[in-house]
Amino acid sequence: MESKTHPGVQEVQVDGLALLQIIKHCNESKGGATADGQLLGLEANGKLEVTNAFPTAENKADYDEFIKEMMQLLDKVNVDNNTVGWYRSAFIGEWITSNTIRVQYEFQNAIPESVVLVYDPHTTTKGNLGLKAYRLSSHFMAFYKKKDWSHINFARHKIDSGDIFEEIPMKVHNSHLIHAFLYEMQEQDGFSCEFDRLDLGGDAPFEANLKIMSNSIDELIQDQGKFKSSQKGVKRVRDQIQHQLAAVQQQMASIQQQKATVEEQLRKVREQKKEEETNGNEISKEEKLTKSKEEMEGKEEWLKKSKEELLKKPLPYLPRLDAYLTSHKIGHYSAKVKTMIGENMAKMFEIDALNSEL
Amino acid sequence: EMAASPPLPSKPFFLAPPSKDGEQIVLKVHPLVVFSILDHYKRRDPKQEHVIGILMGEVNITPQGKEYQIKNCFQQESMEHKGGGLIFDVNYYQKMATLQKKLNPKESVIGWYATDTQLDIISYEVYSIIRKNFVEPVHLVVDASLRDSRLSVDGYAVKKMGFGGKARLCQFGRVKTELTASEAAKIALGAVTTGGTDSERKSPFTPATMLSEMENLTYSLRELLHLLDTVSEYVDQVVAGKERSTPEIGSAIKDALAAIPRIDMEMFTRMFNQKTENMLMILYLTNIIRTQVTLTNRIYEVLD
Numbered sequence: 230m231e232s233k234t235h236p237g238v239q240e241v242q243v244d245g246l247a248l249l250q251i252i253k254h255c256n257e258s259k260g261g262a263t264a265d266g267q268l269l270g271l272e273a274n275g276k277l278e279v280t281n282a283f284p285t286a287e288n289k290a291d292y293d294e295f296i297k298e299m300m301q302l303l304d305k306v307n308v309d310n311n312t313v314g315w316y317r318s319a320f321i322g323e324w325i326t327s328n329t330i331r332v333q334y335e336f337q338n339a340i341p342e343s344v345v346l347v348y349d350p351h352t353t354t355k356g357n358l359g360l361k362a363y364r365l366s367s368h369f370m371a372f373y374k375k376k377d378w379s380h381i382n383f384a385r386h387k388i389d390s391g392d393i394f395e396e397i398p399m400k401v402h403n404s405h406l407i408h409a410f411l412y413e414m415q416e417q418d419g420f421s422c423e424f425d426r427l428d429l430g431g432d433a434p435f436e437a438n439l440k441i442m443s444n445s446i447d448e449l450i451q452d453q454g455k456f457k458s459s460q461k462g463v464k465r466v467r468d469q470i471q472h473q474l475a476a477v478q479q480q481m482a483s484i485q486q487q488k489a490t491v492e493e494q495l496r497k498v499r500e501q502k503k504e505e506e507t508n509g510n511e512i513s514k515e516e517k518l519t520k521s522k523e524e525m526e527g528k529e530e531w532l533k534k535s536k537e538e539l540l541k542k543p544l545p546y547l548p549r550l551d552a553y554l555t556s557h558k559i560g561h562y563s564a565k566v567k568t569m570i571g572e573n574m575a576k577m578f579e580i581d582a583l584n585s586e587l
Numbered sequence: 588e589m590a591a592s593p594p595l596p597s598k599p600f601f602l603a604p605p606s607k608d609g610e611q612i613v614l615k616v617h618p619l620v621v622f623s624i625l626d627h628y629k630r631r632d633p634k635q636e637h638v639i640g641i642l643m644g645e646v647n648i649t650p651q652g653k654e655y656q657i658k659n660c661f662q663q664e665s666m667e668h669k670g671g672g673l674i675f676d677v678n679y680y681q682k683m684a685t686l687q688k689k690l691n692p693k694e695s696v697i698g699w700y701a702t703d704t705q706l707d708i709i710s711y712e713v714y715s716i717i718r719k720n721f722v723e724p725v726h727l728v729v730d731a732s733l734r735d736s737r738l739s740v741d742g743y744a745v746k747k748m749g750f751g752g753k754a755r756l757c758q759f760g761r762v763k764t765e766l767t768a769s770e771a772a773k774i775a776l777g778a779v780t781t782g783g784t785d786s787e788r789k790s791p792f793t794p795a796t797m798l799s800e801m802e803n804l805t806y807s808l809r810e811l812l813h814l815l816d817t818v819s820e821y822v823d824q825v826v827a828g829k830e831r832s833t834p835e836i837g838s839a840i841k842d843a844l845a846a847i848p849r850i851d852m853e854m855f856t857r858m859f860n861q862k863t864e865n866m867l868m869i870l871y872l873t874n875i876i877r878t879q880v881t882l883t884n885r886i887y888e889v890l891d
Contacts, residue, residue: 245622245775246619246623248775249619249622249775252771252772252775253617253619253772257691280626283690284690295689298686299686302679302682302683305664305679306662306663306664307630307631308630358774404629406629406731406738407625410618410621410622410738411776413740414618414776432865435865439869439872442873446876449880453883556880556881556883556884559876559880560877560880563873563877567870568801570869572804573866574866575801575804577862577863580859581859584852
């Protein structure tokens with residue numbers, strides 16, 4: 230899959246070591262809290278190699294100190310200490326939040342090839358490993374910079390909800406020594422989980438999935454309601470602006486009229502001055518007229534400025550990012566449900582086949 | 588204290604004398620630890636022959652004795668000891684130990700590891716350094732030189748022997764070491780060994796792709812088929828008189844066959860249809876939802 234962000238990185242290669250570390254951390258974190266941490270590694274030949282990972286400390290206060298120290302110590306034992314991304318645990322699609330986007334954006338800004346590995350401890354049962362690598366598409370990165378969340382801006386940039394994250398193919402890699410160890414381990418009993426997959430399971434995972442989807446749909450409906458009322462608000466503000474603009478226009482027209490009359494008078498006075506001798510009254514009249522002309526020009530300027538401001542005033546559009554994320558989530562969950570259905574149907578037919586043999 | 592009498596060097600294959608009940612030490616090693624040790628070994632300075640590091644984990648008291656769960660480890664910057672052998676920088680050790688404690692408050696230092704199969708006085712020095720933090724550290728030796736075509740993982744504990752109430756010398760005795768892993772870890776390891784279709788992977792050493800669930804399912808089914816073939820072949824051979832069978836194998840086969848549930852055809856068809864209908868309904872619902880959501884999004888684009 231062509232990566233639009235960083236043309237260099239086409240796939241992510243995770244070391245077995247990093248994989249086990251991530252799994253250990255995520256499985257040990259208490260209850261539903263999300264576990265997250267940093268990925269270390271290096272980028273080479275279009276592949277991003279992740280060689281190590283360590284969790285974020287509980288205490289965020291002295292986290293920077295912690296990272297610095299950790300990197301120093303790791304460097305002494307020749308471990309790669311380049312951060313290449315971060316990982317987090319999540320249940321199926323729950324990681325699609327604006328927080329994740331914010332963190333990933335900061336990472337990608339600083340380190341263009343960084344990725345986020347999402348590990349799902351709940352799906353990693355019965356022989357399936359729930360680990361995927363994602364990155365923000367460059368399309369979306371440019372859009373995020375503007376921080377304009379109105380639906381107009383979304384439409385202008387043609388951001389589809391599926392465009393936000395892009396998945397990067399992932400491979401797992403191990404050194405030869407580790408393969409030697411794996412061979413040793415396979416000889417031991419109880420380490421294979423091949424046949425766990427054939428378990429039919431029940432309807433529980435489907436119910437959970439559908440429940441989450443219906444929650445997301447409720448969110449979307451709420452968002453639609455909000456959007457409707459915000460559109461009304463936008464219309465109101467726009468009408469207001471129109472009114473004000475009209476008033477300003479009127480004032481400008483009247484002032485221009487007044488200016489015209491004053492200019493006429495000024496001209497007449499100047500003509501008179503030429504014909505007759507200079508008279509004190511005439512001079513002060515001339516001065517007064519010039520002054521009032523300047524005043525009016527000043528007012529005209531001010532009116533012009535306020536007209537510009539009114540036109541520039543931002544309309545209170547509803548920020549749409551959350552709605553997009555929710556629809557993305559829904560897309561994710563539906564893909565997951567489809568895979569589960571596919572698996573289940575396959576197993577059902579296989580049982581049917583076996584049964585008819587007996 | 589022990590400083591007076593240096594320990595006798597002991598050969599790795601010396602088996603510790605059976606200890607009294609309630610004092611047996613068992614080491615349970617998680618695969619992450621071995622992976623980390625091997626990774627450390629791979630990254631070492633070319634001048635160094637071996638590496639050394641610290642083990643972390645928990646100690647559980649079981650009816651048989653003590654069980655050391657070795658869950659984690661970290662590498663140590665090692666230095667050559669003047670007497671030959673490896674020792675490490677105590678400053679580094681303390682710094683790293685504090686950092687790790689912050690990350691995993693439940694785990695503590697419970698021992699150390701080395702890739703060097705020689706256990707001698709240096710090991711004893713390491714032992715005394717660690718003893719300051721933890722009373723009974725254990726030692727793990729991972730033989731990365733692959734002697735005898737085996738990557739052995741052995742654990743040792745220090746046995747003190749003496750008389751007159753005072754311990755006079757200590758020896759490293761081998762203790763029972765087992766590999767254990769959490770379910771998720773096993774799955775990860777499974778994915779690592781079996782990933783990738785046959786056409787793509789030229790050798791087991793190329794990086795493995797993460798297989799989709801359907802491919803995994805196919806693999807499992809093929810394995811099952813393979814097993815069934817092996818067993819039926821065996822039974823044919825026995826019937827033809829070419830192979831002998833034992834009562835254990837026979838009863839195992841009998842148990843396996845008996846485990847298949849007998850379902851009446853009509854009930855099975857009903858169950859099957861019901862399940863299939865459920866699946867199809869969910870599929871239909873999902874498709875509708877997705878279409879609806881996409882449509883809604885498109886409308887926003889056209890507005891205004």
